[in-house]
Structures are given as C-alpha cells and as structure tokens.
Amino acid sequence: MQFEDMVSISAGPSQLIAALCDEIGLEDQINRSLTWDPAYCKVSPGTHIKAMVINILCSGHPCLDGRQDRTGPVCACR
Template identity: 45%
Template sequence: MSLLIRSSVLLDRMSKEIEFEPTINRLLSWDEKRCKLSPGTRLKALVINVMTGRDPLCHVDQFYRDQDVGLLFGEEVTADDLNDDALARELRHDNIYCERCQIRKPLSKYTTSLYALCRRW
C-alpha cells in the first residue's frame, strides 16, 4: 500500500513544536484508563483533516487510511481509531481548566483549542 504524505506531516510537526497535544491534554479533563486516544490526539486528528482533507466527520477514518497514521500519532494508533465516534466525543467537552484561576470553566471546544494555542505564543 502506498501512503500519501502531504502537508499532514508538516501540520504534525508544527503541533509538536507548539506542544498542542500536551497542552490540550492538560487543560481538558479526561480518563486515561477509559480512552485509547487523548483529547489532544483526537483534536490534532481533526485539525489535520480540516487543514488538508476537509472530509466530513463520518469519513475522517477513511482520510487517515491514506496517511501514515503511525508517523502522525504513534504506532499504537490505527485509522480505525480515528472514527467519527471517537472524534465526536472530543467535541462534547464542556469545560477547561484555567491555570490562572485554578478552576474549571465552561467553554466551547474551539475556544479551548484557540486558548491552548494562544497560551503557547
């Protein structure tokens, strides 16, 4: 099988540079024992797809069948792990931990992502 390596690798490297995944994981509450993929990984998958493939959520796993998922997310992750159920779970988060206030605040998912990115710059 021939895998397409496009701008998704560049986006992956940029997300690592700004520590996107660890920042998201620190800000959102989640149960590591019950989730195979962290919120940061799932959000990164959505961002890469939107920036490169723009597939509907129900087809994101098909988009990742043509990508080197091991390179982007680690060898333990498969394209099937990036299905619409797993990714939609991430869109339902309803709070974020504010380090300054030391409390959780309700925010939308996109606001959460922007907040995390802005704190890095």
C-alpha cells in the same frame, strides 16, 4: 533492496502539520486543559484534536472515520 524496488509515497502536507502541532505542544496543552481518564480512553483528547486539525487543513472537513461521503454517526459534517 535495490533502487528499482523502492516505492515513493507522497504524504502531502500532513507530516508538516503534525510536526507544527508537536512544535507548539498542541496535544499536551489540550490534555492539560481537559479532565479525562487515561484508563478509560485509549486515545487522548489532544490526539483526537490533532487528527481533526490535520484532516481539516488537508481535506477541508474534520471527519475522522475516513469516509469520503461524510455520512454516518461518526461524522457530523453534513
């Protein structure tokens, strides 16, 4: 791969926020505080909350489905 072929992607503050969440142990603390079944849930509650924190701090709303219009059953931002 040549230097000219490289693509730079700006991740914004999401990587820093994710690292701070990892540093304070946000996911682990939430997962220990809640009763949940890992066999039933593919994604832990801590991971969902971490995603919401990142979305709120980066975009101003907690939508997890990626829709910018903030409508639909997944998002309660209206």
